[in-house]
Amino acid sequence: MNEAYTACVFSAQRCSSPKPRRRHESAIKTDSSDASDAQDASPAVSAHSTDRQKKSAEQTAMRGLRVDDTLGKVLKATIDKLKINKNEQSNASSHVNDITDKVIAHLKRNTTWCEEIERLRTGSYYENVKICEPDEFDVMMTIPVERVDIQEFDEAGAFYSIALKRHTKRHPLDRFLNEDKTIQASEMLSEFRDAVKKAVEKLPYQIEMQRKKPKCPAVTLKVKMEENGKTISVDFVLGLKVHRASWPDFTKDGFKIENWLGKKEKANMKHQPFYLVPKYEGKGNTEHDGVVAKDAWRISFSHVEKEILKKHGHSKTCCEDVGQKCCRKECLKLLKYLLQQLKEDDSKSNKLSSFCSYHAKTTLLHACATRGNDNEWAYSQLADCFQQLLEDFVKHLRNRHLPNFFIPSHNLLHQASPSSCDFLANAIEIQRNNNFPIFN
DNA sequence: TTATGCTAAAGCGG
DNA sequence: CCGCTTTAGCATAA
Incomplete structure (x- = not known):
């Protein structure tokens, strides 16, 4: 499951976060009224001047156009x-990158089962479809595993039981296994959260860790930036990277990109791993006929979504x-x-x-x-x-x-x-x- | 692991 | 509208 979706659906806060974007009051403008906008004397903000340039460019274009466009x-x-503003982007991304580098270094050093942890940048910022402001960053932190058993799942794409499979030697995640080899999602998530918290505490930034939200898999940091006083949020999402396994059967009839990106590209993408994200944390989260769903997981194809948007055309060029x-x-x-x-x-x-x-x-x-x-x-x-x-x-x-x-x-x-x-x-x-x- | 070259996008000026 | 420069992110090689 895509963590952007997960985070959004499962976190009311993120979903409804109101952007303090100013909107012009006049609802519907006629084309001729645009000329009066040229008086704008607002300094510093370049958006205004580009607006003005663009509008005058539109006007000159208008005169030559006969069709109504x-x-x-x-x-x-x-x-x-x-x-998104380039300076803000530069500023925000350097914060995010520095924080992420240090969190990963801390996890590798101090958390035994995180020695092989990998960073996966996902979500709209890294897909180049982020709008308005560079204020939300999604970073998956993934632990490689070879194969898993998905034992139960529902039509909403959630799994209630994930087991490690065919691991002859010891695996770093062994400590989270129940007797039936299923993985305790909530325990992993809780240790992950604590480790991120420790890693972040000593960093020289104004960082607040958001409270755990029910049903939300992300560990969210709110970072206030010295330079402009704005706050960005960074979501760290723990995940299992399942390589050496084909995608689950229920994906068989989906992902119909043959006539768009081609069969070859589809095959390439299907050879990539898939990811499993712990869905719940905490006890007493009962759902689905009283089953305690604290060890539920959700599948994620964020990495494929990102690649699709990169290679988004039928033509290679x-x-x-x-x-x-x-x-x-x-x-x-x-x-x-x-x-x-x-x-x-x-x-x-x-x-x-x-x-x-x-x-x-x-x-x-x-x-x-x-x-x-x-x-x-x-x-x-x-x-x-x-x-x-x-x-x-x-x-x-x-x-x-x-x-x-x-x-x-x-x-x-x-x-x-x-x-x-x-x-x-x-x-x-x-x-x-x-x-x-x-x-x- | 690090260095290097490529790509997408912002921003600027013509 | 177009071309040019800069930057973040990424893939690839060393």
Whole structure:
């Protein structure tokens, strides 16, 4: 399971974290009104001046254009707004990298079962689809294991029992094994959390470790940065890296990328490991007919998602200098932003709290799998592509059916209420029909 | 393990 | 709109 999704669904705080982004008050602007914006005297913030340049560029372009591409212009202006500031990125990433380096060094030195721990950067920041601010970083900390037995699982993609398999020699995780060789997720997670806490305590940063949230596998650090006073969050997610094992059977009918990235690429990716993330911590977490689910696990394909987004074109040269530029990532960014803005506008009613960016990402993956040809995502067709993606999303919502891209039996909307799905679908339709006033 | 070269994206100026 | 520079992240070789 993707930890971005996990963290989002399982952590109300992260899901609803309101971005203090300023929005222009005037909802719908006509093109001619833009000229009056040129008076902006705000110093320092470069976004303003680029806005101005871009708008005047749009105006000159307008005069030469006969077709009505109002929507295209709105969307391109929005994409510009979503770009993350380079200085902030540099600052934030150096914090994250330094902290992560030191946490890993500490774990390797002081925690016996972490000697082989590996870092895996995942999530939207490292997929180049992070929007607005570089304020959320996902880092998986993975322990290599050769094979596992997945003994029980449910349609929501959770496992209730993971056992180490065919380990003749001693394995560093042996100390977490029950008599039946199943692994105690909660014990591992709890030791991991304590070790991270110790590692972080002596670092020369303003770091707060967030309280353990139920059902959330991440150890979250809030790091306040000296340079600009902003706070970023770093999620460390413990995982088992299962190599030398093929993907579980229930992934068989998912991951349909043959007509998009090709059979060969699919085979390559299927040879990669998969990851298991401990789902619960603590006792008394009863679910599913009273079974104590404290040792539940969730499968993660974050690494594959990242690679898919990197090699996102049918043509090998998609978006390279020699190739054609596509708008797949831009469409995803726009969909994420739309969802984020709608959630923010409606934060008090809580109707949208169960929707998160992983729903947007999954919708894009299905859309790319269905429309694999690069012509269907030409950058010049951004507006049409985005409209179609929204149609897809609305359809998923109306049917209350959005299968996990890797696990078709896992419906990501199965616990969303019909009324909230309709509410979101309606809100999206309103935005579509009015050229997205929420983006202004 | 470290050095090196490549890529994607931001930002700037024409 | 285009080309150029810079940077973080990554793959690969040494």
